[in-house]
Amino acid sequence: MFFFDFGLSWCSTTLVPGLQKLGITMAQIGLMESIFWGFVLVSEIPSGLYADRFSRVRALFVSSVVLCVGGVLYMTATGFVHAVIAELTLGVGMSIGGNSLRSWVMSAIAHEQNDQPADELRLTKLFGTSQVLRSAVALCAGALGACVPSPTQVSIWLPLIIGNLLNLGLVVTVMRHYHEAPRVHLSHKETLKKGFAHFVNNKALIWIMVSASIFGMLVPYYNYWTLYFRAAVGEGNMSFVWIWSFLPVMAGGWMVRRFGHGTMSEKGAIIATLVLPALSVAVLAQTDCVPTQIGVLALLQLGRGMFQPLSEIFIARRVEDSVRTTTLAIISTLSKVVCVLFPALVYQLTSDMPDGVPLIRMIWTATSSCMIVSLCMLWLLRPRSS
Numbered sequence: 001m002f003f004f005d006f007g008l009s010w011c012s013t014t015l016v017p018g019l020q021k022l023g024i025t026m027a028q029i030g031l032m033e034s035i036f037w038g039f040v041l042v043s044e045i046p047s048g049l050y051a052d053r054f055s056r057v058r059a060l061f062v063s064s065v066v067l068c069v070g071g072v073l074y075m076t077a078t079g080f081v082h083a084v085i086a087e088l089t090l091g092v093g094m095s096i097g098g099n100s101l102r103s104w105v106m107s108a109i110a111h112e113q114n115d116q117p118a119d120e121l122r123l124t125k126l127f128g129t130s131q132v133l134r135s136a137v138a139l140c141a142g143a144l145g146a147c148v149p150s151p152t153q154v155s156i157w158l159p160l161i162i163g164n165l166l167n168l169g170l171v172v173t174v175m176r177h178y179h180e181a182p183r184v185h186l187s188h189k190e191t192l193k194k195g196f197a198h199f200v201n202n203k204a205l206i207w208i209m210v211s212a213s214i215f216g217m218l219v220p221y222y223n224y225w226t227l228y229f230r231a232a233v234g235e236g237n238m239s240f241v242w243i244w245s246f247l248p249v250m251a252g253g254w255m256v257r258r259f260g261h262g263t264m265s266e267k268g269a270i271i272a273t274l275v276l277p278a279l280s281v282a283v284l285a286q287t288d289c290v291p292t293q294i295g296v297l298a299l300l301q302l303g304r305g306m307f308q309p310l311s312e313i314f315i316a317r318r319v320e321d322s323v324r325t326t327t328l329a330i331i332s333t334l335s336k337v338v339c340v341l342f343p344a345l346v347y348q349l350t351s352d353m354p355d356g357v358p359l360i361r362m363i364w365t366a367t368s369s370c371m372i373v374s375l376c377m378l379w380l381l382r383p384r385s386s
Helices: 002-012 015-021 026-053 056-075 080-112 120-146 153-173 188-200 203-216 219-233 235-259 266-284 290-316 321-335 337-350 357-380
Strands: none
Touching: 002 015, 002 056, 002 120, 002 153, 015 026, 015 153, 015 219, 026 080, 026 188, 026 219, 026 321, 026 337, 056 080, 056 153, 080 321, 120 153, 120 235, 120 290, 188 203, 188 321, 203 266, 203 290, 203 321, 203 337, 203 357, 219 235, 219 266, 219 290, 219 337, 219 357, 235 290, 266 290, 266 357, 321 337, 337 357
16 A cells, blocks of 8 residues: 555645635534544445455455545545545545455465464564555655645645556556455355454453544544644745654654564553653644654654554454454444544534634644543553453
């Protein structure tokens, strides 16, 4: 998915300013995000069932096609409604592809080990290295995207379309020749029932779902960070901010790869990686000092860079292969409820307020408060076994 990462990161520094050029307000951007995550939420389980029952590689092919269509729709968008349609299309493509790719990788590893689950060392190296490489791609793409003078919808979205066309070629020419787990010879209903039973009977999977929900509370931060830092450092310095923000993500992936095997408590490490962004957003909401903002940004992104591979490893060690994509989809669906509710609440409470940094600060203060309270509960309710 490196090609997709490149295209998505390219547009990340200019997406929100580009939407504002279409006349879309900050509150409407929050509403778009809520709609986007809502559509992702309802698409996750059907796409997981499809991948487990038929083919994960076929699901990746469909995902790349849908993402190309979403990029074209965004490139030709002229207003709020058109942008929402494009956002929904991208959401469907991402929900189809994300869990299918993870399942395909885990199944391929198990096949290499004579259909035995991957050991913890192999998983830490795999997901840690993946985080480093994907972050490096994102760093380069975002920095290049931020350097484009006076970005248009075409310059923002064309790299995403090209990236997914390259993904299509990769799926057709390479991935289909590699091992894929045998298709599940169950009905959709039976597959869903088995995957749901696997989830609810494992307290650790429920716990990591709640952890992912808390991470999802960062959606209001990622919606408005470009506007916040543009006001702080100026549009011309956004390339520097992007590079600085992804170096810690790479460092986080490297730390998981280097130290994640057998040297730390899984649950304690995951909670620590959520504490960093929660406290960082709280500080960003209060400070006007640019050096402090830049330093805190690094801590926030370090937490993000460690949380993603740690959570992937945590899940991979506990999910049954035959319904892996379905189970991942159930976890992903439930964890994304907060991604729907938070932006919708932001829209409801701020639609009559003027856009600007003061509004962003208020939203981030509420976000960090919710995260900190939730993290205290997550620590107290962590499972002692499994």
